[in-house]
Amino acid sequence: MTTGPTKRDYSLLGRDAQAAVANGLAAAEWYHTEIPRKQMKELMKREDGPAIRDTAVWLGSMLILGALGIYFWGTWFAVPFFLAYGVLYGSASDSRWHECGHGTAFKTMWMNDAVYQIACFMIMRNPVTWRWSHTRHHTDTVIVGRDPEIAVMRPPDLIRLVLNFFGLIDVWYAMIDMLRNAFGVISAAEKTFIPEMERPKAILVARIWLAIYLATIGLSIFLASLLPLMLIGLPRLYGAWHHVLTGLLQHGGLADNVIDHRLNSRTVYMNPVSRFIYWNMNYHVEHHMFPMVPYHALPKLHAMIKHDLPAANPSILSGYREMIPAFLRQLRNEDYFLKRELPPTAKPYREEFHSEPVAAE
């Protein structure tokens, strides 16, 4: 008997959420490559130096580029400065939010917390809500109905993906969420992963942000100029493309409902500029397997465990060359996914819960 593709229900309160809990996919024990404790301790070791240097370069560059953008405002010379400023605001903030949320970027916790708050504001992600949603993402990575951070659901909404290169969909929903939270409302889905004691903090942050955006809009009206919004808010739109470009590669086109990050995450070799903006999150299998390892130690971790992982994609282009056709196939068959070959030195995949017949080798 043949069966059609499985329609997925991504709601955190829906059918697949209940099924994941019932069949053991939720909060499961995931596959890990074995690393001796002494080496693992070395990899996990925290430092302030690399992140202080990178943060100084990041915020210092924004200051200079923003100042040059203001200086040349009204001429075409301002364009390249704002394009670069926008990427640092609307894309580099994504990786800073992420890494500081894990608390691994800096050794000193207040530094993680300070950069986390700044980056959350830029990327328009409520620091409370998203800390908890990302916790769930690590517990139940790409488990349908459990993971609130699945960027590409099946069948893929390609129009949404393209619009998000300019932040349009994400910002629309971020604004709605901010307004809703500012009025004291936590949604039913948010309640599934934010503990009750944390909810007032989410509301307070939303109110502070709303005040900042209203002040910026007010200043723009007062000056009869778009300039204040070009510096605060709009860069989340015109500078979002790089974080979407790199972020889609994290899990796009790969398996869902599995408990082996080698099946649902992708490591991609990238150029140094993208790696700076992305803070080494191109080593994504490694990050998911060992979230305690700071971004600056991920290349070392990769070298240590690559014998147990599918070969990394050699470039962003190579990643898109396998991912886009997979998205197109998923339009016709939601069950289709890419399954990369493991090297002979690797342990076999953990394939429980996996729909073998539709995998593409």
Added chain:
Amino acid sequence: MSSNWVEVCAADEIDEEDVIRFDHEGRTFAVYRSPEDEYFATDGLCTHEQIHLADGLVMDDIIECPKHNGRFNYKTGQAKGAPVCVNLRTYPVKVEAGSVFIAIS
């Protein structure tokens, strides 16, 4: 409630600023050696999602869970903030004749 002292391991089996897992009669514990060469013990699983803390990182008086980076003070059991909200239970520890013992109630 009565306690009985249970031998865990030789004191030098735990590195300085590190932790080991200790299973006893169906329960699991985490036993720590601080940078000051003192020994401590807590329940072995994170109160957030039941992950073994012995796979985590000890930094000064903090143990960080390996799954979601939740932090506890392993000397007091205090949860240090999201995503951990519930304190860890701690247990008395003593070192005698080169061995570490914990008092399990």
